[in-house]
Amino acid sequence: MALKVGIAGTRRGLVYIGCFDAIKNVRVTSICSKNEEKLKEIAKKIKxxxxFTDYEEFLKSDIDIVVVAVPLPLHAEFSIRALEKGKHVLCEVPPVNSIDEGRKLYATVKKTKKKYMLAQNTCWWAHIKAWEKIIKQGKIGKIFYAEAEYIHNIKSLLDEEMKTKNIWRTVMPPIHYCTHSLGPLLMMMDDRCILAQGFQTEEKYDVSGVKNPASRMEIGIFKTEKGAVIKILCGFGAIREPGFHYYSIYGTNGCLETNRIGEEKTFAYFGNIPNLKEMITIPLKSGYTGIEVSGTHGGTEYFLVREFIDCIVNDTEPPINVKKALEFGLPGICAHLSAMKNGGVIEIPQFD
Known part of the structure; x- marks a missing residue:
């Protein structure tokens, strides 16, 4: 019997149609959005x-899986409602918008025993998967420091929000969106953050008519359970093109790093290579070639969807289950709480 998928949200959500439909015995059957005009446009292209325009009616329909791809402030609520209706959930990032939402989401997953997975696509980037193997093989030794940056000028999105009055990006603390950066690092390091400290710029988004726009940039500094330090910078108001993701990891016997500008590359240094005086360039990029479904973000959505379906079929734990999802997302929330208290250290809640 085929698994039936419903997609809530028609911006990022539509990316997943081809990913699910490419898998045997899985198909997308339902799409939900409160924007009726948008649904009419989609219906002309996708037969x-x-x-559905009503989420509750959508949940009552004959679906087994819900993809939550609605605006961030609704991620936790829509995930919880779907789980309570007996649906498995694949949720776009971040998983929650507050610590309290995190507690409720965790409790609901445990109570319903349904599969919940965070769709953190950067964890499936080709170079991240390669780094993960390099680290597991011990080639750079014990990791003691890592950092990542996500810089993206979202002025066009902010302008779009002002037209629709759905201004969640305009007021979202940048570090709340840390999962693209922090998630892959924690996955590769097999670690979690226990303490958070944050700072934000005094310069805010330049938007009129918004009472409290977010800072242009925000930084989070984290101490991990294994004793490493991680620094994350998120900036969505930087006047800089193109946007980029940057990662670097330092171990006791080497390091790994991406570049911030120019053709995408990966660099490495290994201390066990005699007389090595400069970084080695490794021909690794984020995207994949020759895959069945290209999608966005280098085709990563196809791989994470395939693993999610395997977990449902085989009744195994998703690679980014609710525990890991909160380990990816709550540090950013705590870093912002710290920033609001002039950088005081915040203990990050743990879920075991």
Whole structure:
């Protein structure tokens, strides 16, 4: 019997249609959005789907899986409602918008025993997967420091929000969106953050008519359970093109790093290579070639969807289950709480 998938949200959500439909015995049957005009446009292009404007009616339909791809402030609520209706959930990032939402989401997953997975696509980037193997093989030794940056000028998105009055990006603390950066690092390091400290710029987004726009940049500094230090910078108001993701990891016997500008590259240094005086360039990029479904973000959505389906079929734990999802997301929330208290150290809640 085929697994039936419903997608809530028609911006990022539509990316997943081809990913699910490419897997045997899985198909997208329903799409939900409160924007009726948008649904009519989609219905002209995508045939054979049911369309809903009411989320509750959507959840009552014949679906087994819900993809939560609605605006961030609704991620936790929509995930919890779907789980309570007996649906498995694949949720876009970040998983929650507050510590309290995190507690409720965790409790709901445990109570319903349904599969919940965070769709943190950067964890499936080709160079991240390669780094993960390098680290597991011990080639750079014990990791003691890592950092990542996500810089993206979202002025066009902010302008779009002002037209629709759905201004969640305009007021979202940048470090709340840390999962693209922090998630892959924690996955590769097999670690979690226990303490958070944060600072934000005094310079805010330049938008009129918004009472409290977010800072242009925000930084989080984290101490991990294994004793490493991680620094994350998120900036969505930087006047800089193109946007980029940057990662670097330092171990006791070497390091790994990406570049911030120019053609995408990976660099490495290994201390066990005699007389090595400069970084080695490794021909690794984030995207994949020759895959069945290209999608976005280098085709990563196809791989994470395939693993999610395997977990449902085989009744195994998703690679980014609710525990890991909160380990990826709550540090950013705590870093912002720290920033609001002039950088005081915040203990990050743990879920075991």
């Amino acid at each position: 054979g789907k049911k369309f």
